[in-house]
Amino acid sequence: MAHLIKVRPTKIELVKLKRRLKLSQRVQKIVKDRLSILTMEFLQAARDTVKAKQRTMTAMTEAYKAMTVASGYHGYVALQKELVACEADISVTAGPRSVAGIRLPSLELNEPAGGLRGYNLTQTSSLVDSASDTSREALRAIIELAELQRGLELLGAEINRTKRITNALEYIVIPSLQVTIRFLTMKFEERDREEKARLKRVKVLLARKEG
Amino acid sequence: MHPDLPHEPAESGYDKLLQGWLTGELRLVNSGLPKKRCNLRELMAEERPSVSCSDGSDQLFKRSELRFLAGLLDENEQDSLLLPILIEMTGAESGAIVLCPSDVELKIVSSVLGMRLSYERPGRVRIYKPQLSLLRRTLKTTTQYAFSAVTTD
Numbered sequence: 345m346a347h348l349i350k351v352r353p354t355k356i357e358l359v360k361l362k363r364r365l366k367l368s369q370r371v372q373k374i375v376k377d378r379l380s381i382l383t384m385e386f387l388q389a390a391r392d393t394v395k396a397k398q399r400t401m402t403a404m405t406e407a408y409k410a411m412t413v414a415s416g417y418h419g420y421v422a423l424q425k426e427l428v429a430c431e432a433d434i435s436v437t438a439g440p441r442s443v444a445g446i447r448l449p450s451l452e453l454n455e456p457a458g459g460l461r462g463y464n465l466t467q468t469s470s471l472v473d474s475a476s477d478t479s480r481e482a483l484r485a486i487i488e489l490a491e492l493q494r495g496l497e498l499l500g501a502e503i504n505r506t507k508r509i510t511n512a513l514e515y516i517v518i519p520s521l522q523v524t525i526r527f528l529t530m531k532f533e534e535r536d537r538e539e540k541a542r543l544k545r546v547k548v549l550l551a552r553k554e555g
Numbered sequence: 556m557h558p559d560l561p562h563e564p565a566e567s568g569y570d571k572l573l574q575g576w577l578t579g580e581l582r583l584v585n586s587g588l589p590k591k592r593c594n595l596r597e598l599m600a601e602e603r604p605s606v607s608c609s610d611g612s613d614q615l616f617k618r619s620e621l622r623f624l625a626g627l628l629d630e631n632e633q634d635s636l637l638l639p640i641l642i643e644m645t646g647a648e649s650g651a652i653v654l655c656p657s658d659v660e661l662k663i664v665s666s667v668l669g670m671r672l673s674y675e676r677p678g679r680v681r682i683y684k685p686q687l688s689l690l691r692r693t694l695k696t697t698t699q700y701a702f703s704a705v706t707t708d
Binding site: 364367368370371374375377378381384385388392437438439440441442443444445447450452509517 | 573574577578580581583584585586587603605608612613614615617618619644645684687688691692695696699700702703
């Protein structure tokens with residue numbers, strides 16, 4: 345797919361093309377490096393996502409089980425009465441993190457200070473404690489999964505884009521520049537040869553005139 | 556001019572476009588580099604531990620990672636550990652280079668990888684792809700990639 349770039353056949357253009365080629369090769373190196381890093385991160389994120397998904401499913405199952413046992417022991421109404429009092433918004437620290445130039449989300453569940461549960465410990469059994477622990481674990485797993493899945497999507501899109509850039513550089517931009525540089529170099533060599541032949545011819549004519 | 560040459564949109568326009576695109580790519584890959592690095596103790600004291608990046612955005616550190624790092628270091632070492640730890644990628648060489656201005660970074664990397672490492676050059680430790688993967692898995696937010704192109708010509 346290499347084609348000649350239409351440029352004026354001058355030395356200054358040749359210098360410009362050589363400079364452009366150098367820059368393109370430099371960018372190609374970096375982009376290739378970036379692509380390998382993004383792929384590595386993507387594979388890691390995919391593995392982590394599978395694990396996080398399994399963890400979330402397990403945690404949710406455990407949480408529902410524990411909650412069912414606790415409500416069976418205390419009674420649904422009594423348990424709800426206890427839990428309504430300790431209802432609180434969850435706090436998540438969210439922000440971006442950069443991986444090789446792309447912004448991925450970073451989410452982290454803020455643990456409540458002092459480890460207080462919010463419900464009356466004397467009125468409830470350890471079954472409620474267990475349900476609370478497993479629910480928090482499920483929440484942590486959900487947040488981790490959310491972070492990983494969004495990261496996976498963004499990494500995938502960026503890998504596609506970077507691949508297109510690498511291919512454009514490798515198969516179009518750099519070969520075109522190389523072909524044009526070769527063409528201009530040959531043209532200048534040809535011009536030099538013509539100039540030499542012309543000078544020789546002039547020299548012969550002058551010598552003939554003097555003779 | 557050669558009659559067989561295909562037509563470019565506009566000679567100077569194409570040139571500018573390509574130049575702009577290439578330099579844009581270079582800027583993009585290093586846009587996440589921090590303007591100023593902060594030490595671990597300062598970050599631990601912050602409510603929202605983060606540093607600002609060269610593109611104006613923030614890089615948030617996870618508290619769990621900071622706690623993990625603090626667990627590996629004593630108080631003096633926490634003062635001298637600057638975050639994020641930079642991992643330099645140079646296309647010319649295999650693997651990556653972890654920039655270690657002090658011995659604390661070396662200690663962290665050695666602990667995470669579970670092996671004794673040494674400096675390849677002063678302040679630079681070489682690690683390979685599987686090790687890099689392990690390091691990044693453990694320290695997702697407290698490490699950062701820096702790309703540099705070493706040209707041999």
